[in-house]
Amino acid sequence: MRILKYKEAISEATVQAMEADNSIFVTGHAVDYPSGIFGSTTAAAARFPDRVFDCPSMENGFAGIAVGAAAMGKRPLYVFPRADFMFLSFDNLLNLACKWRYMYGGNAGRVPIVFRAIVGKGWGQGATHSQSPHAPLAHFPGLTVALPATPADAKGLLLSALTGQDPVVIFEHRALYDTEGPVDEAMTPIPFGKANIVREGSDITIVATSFMVSEALVAAEELAARGVSVEIIDPRTVRPLDEKTILASVKKTGRLIVADTSWELCGFTSEVAALVAEKGFHHLKAPVRRIALANCPAPVSMKLEEAFYPKASTLANAALQLLGKASTDMAHIDQESLFKGPY
Amino acid sequence: MTESNIAPKLLVQMHRELLRVRHAELALAERYKQQEMRTPTHFGVGQEAVAVGVCAALRKDDVAYSHHRSHNHFLAKGGSVYRLAAELFGRETGCSRGRGGSVHLTDLSVGFVASSAILGEALAAATGSALSFKMDKANRVSTAFFGDAVAEEGAFYECLGYAALMKLPVLYVCENNGYATESPLAIRQPEGVSITGRVKSFGIETFYVDGNDVCAVYETAAKAVAFAREHMLPVFLECTTYRWLEHVGPHFDHDLGRTYRDEAELQDWQQKCPVRRSETVLLATGLATEAELEGWEAAIKAEIEADIERAYADPWPDPSQLFDNAS
Numbered sequence: 232m233r234i235l236k237y238k239e240a241i242s243e244a245t246v247q248a249m250e251a252d253n254s255i256f257v258t259g260h261a262v263d264y265p266s267g268i269f270g271s272t273t274a275a276a277a278r279f280p281d282r283v284f285d286c287p288s289m290e291n292g293f294a295g296i297a298v299g300a301a302a303m304g305k306r307p308l309y310v311f312p313r314a315d316f317m318f319l320s321f322d323n324l325l326n327l328a329c330k331w332r333y334m335y336g337g338n339a340g341r342v343p344i345v346f347r348a349i350v351g352k353g354w355g356q357g358a359t360h361s362q363s364p365h366a367p368l369a370h371f372p373g374l375t376v377a378l379p380a381t382p383a384d385a386k387g388l389l390l391s392a393l394t395g396q397d398p399v400v401i402f403e404h405r406a407l408y409d410t411e412g413p414v415d416e417a418m419t420p421i422p423f424g425k426a427n428i429v430r431e432g433s434d435i436t437i438v439a440t441s442f443m444v445s446e447a448l449v450a451a452e453e454l455a456a457r458g459v460s461v462e463i464i465d466p467r468t469v470r471p472l473d474e475k476t477i478l479a480s481v482k483k484t485g486r487l488i489v490a491d492t493s494w495e496l497c498g499f500t501s502e503v504a505a506l507v508a509e510k511g512f513h514h515l516k517a518p519v520r521r522i523a524l525a526n527c528p529a530p531v532s533m534k535l536e537e538a539f540y541p542k543a544s545t546l547a548n549a550a551l552q553l554l555g556k557a558s559t560d561m562a563h564i565d566q567e568s569l570f571k572g573p574y
Numbered sequence: 575m576t577e578s579n580i581a582p583k584l585l586v587q588m589h590r591e592l593l594r595v596r597h598a599e600l601a602l603a604e605r606y607k608q609q610e611m612r613t614p615t616h617f618g619v620g621q622e623a624v625a626v627g628v629c630a631a632l633r634k635d636d637v638a639y640s641h642h643r644s645h646n647h648f649l650a651k652g653g654s655v656y657r658l659a660a661e662l663f664g665r666e667t668g669c670s671r672g673r674g675g676s677v678h679l680t681d682l683s684v685g686f687v688a689s690s691a692i693l694g695e696a697l698a699a700a701t702g703s704a705l706s707f708k709m710d711k712a713n714r715v716s717t718a719f720f721g722d723a724v725a726e727e728g729a730f731y732e733c734l735g736y737a738a739l740m741k742l743p744v745l746y747v748c749e750n751n752g753y754a755t756e757s758p759l760a761i762r763q764p765e766g767v768s769i770t771g772r773v774k775s776f777g778i779e780t781f782y783v784d785g786n787d788v789c790a791v792y793e794t795a796a797k798a799v800a801f802a803r804e805h806m807l808p809v810f811l812e813c814t815t816y817r818w819l820e821h822v823g824p825h826f827d828h829d830l831g832r833t834y835r836d837e838a839e840l841q842d843w844q845q846k847c848p849v850r851r852s853e854t855v856l857l858a859t860g861l862a863t864e865a866e867l868e869g870w871e872a873a874i875k876a877e878i879e880a881d882i883e884r885a886y887a888d889p890w891p892d893p894s895q896l897f898d899n900a901s
Contacts, residue, residue: 256709281709287735291694292701292728292729292736293698295702295729295733296698296702296705296736297702298695298699299698299699299702299703299704300702300703300709302688302702302703303702303703303707305702305705305706305709307702322692322695322729323695326690326695333673335669335678335688336668336674336680336899337671338670338671338681339670372900471901
């Protein structure tokens with residue numbers, strides 16, 4: 232299979248979906264510029280100049296406009312170059328879009344709007360350019376929340392969103408944009424609610440989201456060299472959540488680490504920990520361990536930022552502790568951030 | 575009172591529609607007092623001429639959205655009293671199958687897309703439908719009904735700017751009734767800067783009308799709609815009017831001892847009752863006699879009572895269907 236970058240996979244999915252369905256349009260800041268959201272919308276803008284257009288700074292208004300356009304049969308794809316700006320759209324997204332089908336009893340049709348929101352990390356992105364609110368969004372019935380961790384997922388989940396019937400938010404991690412992987416050339420949607428067993432193993436399960444999947448893979452390699460077999464489960468969507476695959480893995484390994492790209496309290500790690508406590512407690516040989524952002528806003532200074540983000544070595548050490556083994560300095564396994572500014 | 579060029583048939587039709595909306599609201603408000611409609615309900619008694627006049631100027635394939643005080647607009651766009659009443663009773667036959675309640679109404683078959691309780695949402699959605707019409711080169715107009723308090727929301731200005739920028743065929747109808755819940759306009763918006771004035775600064779064509787005069791509303795709305803349709807541009811129509819009942823609920827404020835406005839103010843506005851004013855036009859133009867007016871009123875009231883009784887007798891939603899349309 233061809234190897235594509237994450238951003239190329241997004242671009243390909245967008246173009247293919249727009250070819251198949253002329254009700255799709257793309258908007259958001261600078262989507263039709265040559266730089267096109269890190270190249271992810273450039274090809275679509277060239278191919279469909281009437282359906283890829285810039286948007287003023289009006290995140291809440293436009294979320295409502297997207298709903299009204301969708302109610303008339305359009306499929307808006309609204310791109311937020313920084314996920315943090317999407318906070319401004321929560322009224323129309325959460326009060327209107329994701330309740331639409333339910334609160335009109337199905338009689339007002341469906342509003343299949345799709346938001347792409349890019350999460351920053353590293354290079355001093357700081358407190359308001361790096362957040363990933365997937366857990367609070369997943370709280371709301373009616374909304375699908377996806378976090379592609381690979382180029383294949385980036386394409387397949389976006390295709391599902393653009394061919395589905397309901398509102399979807401996709402969180403794309405900037406640190407993944409240049410990563411490469413095999414991507415099916417055909418339009419093959421990846422269904423929501425089906426976890427990816429990224430790596431099979433028998434000693435410990437790591438449930439990881441988004442960029443933490445790559446960190447978990449690095450940790451798993453290091454742990455394999457030390458005789459520890461890690462299974463990595465990427466839920467791909469946090470709503471709907473594939474409980475079955477997570478529980479089956481914990482049943483097999485008896486140990487669980489949950490690693491997420493946001494904070495711990497009321498976060499995705501809490502949800503998975505609660506799930507396993509409720510439905511898989513008897514499988515556990517050790518307490519659940521959560522790996523999340525440090526409990527403070529993202530700092531800018533390089534030294535503080537390094538301490539803020541958990542990384543492969545954090546995961547590997549947590550795994551050793553859960554297995555009752557001595558932790559060691561594993562800083563050498565941590566990936567250098569590929570993410571460079573200034574944007 | 576407007577000595578109008580409106581066709582006699584339409585004058586009669588609008589009057590009958592005013593009666594239907596007025597008596598539906600009065601009957602629902604009376605029934606509401608029995609505590610069987612468990613949904614916070616904002617009655618639109620006194621404001622009927624805006625909904626009736628504007629909707630008479632729309633085509634059936636034009637769409638409308640509304641806010642929390644949406645019954646008048648739902649009915650005037652063609653929605654049925656029966657399905658509205660069933661929605662308020664929480665019945666499966668309600669327009670939103672009992673899942674939405676008073677503030678979440680829909681009837682796509684008549685082009686009433688949705689109403690929503692959060693200020694500015696419906697206006698944004700209406701703008702989005704206009705975007706869709708523009709992209710499809712459809713000769714349709716999207717309408718947003720909203721109150722004066724929406725002019726305090728950020729989304730209002732976002733959407734005005736976008737509609738002007740993108741040249742969207744949307745009709746913004748501001749029902750200025752002077753109060754947001756119980757807060758008068760004077761403590762919410764700066765003195766000397768009208769809502770219409772602010773909208774003008776976006777380069778949007780604006781219209782201003784006495785919202786209690788159904789003929790004036792219709793004639794002005796017809797001009798506004800024609801302008802939006804012909805030029806593919808947004809238009810803004812501000813209608814001054816007044817709600818007779820409390821913000822949410824079936825009572826008069828003075829009966830409950832509320833002090834944010836007094837009975838004398840209400841009585842002044844009741845002198846400008848849109849239904850009575852329309853009657854005067856019909857009598858003056860010889861389009862109806864007193865006896866005919868009374869006959870229509872009685873027949874409409876009877877139909878409404880029958881609709882409400884039928885809705886009340888309808889089945890509840892089955893709890894096994896709690897998750898229908900949830901995800």
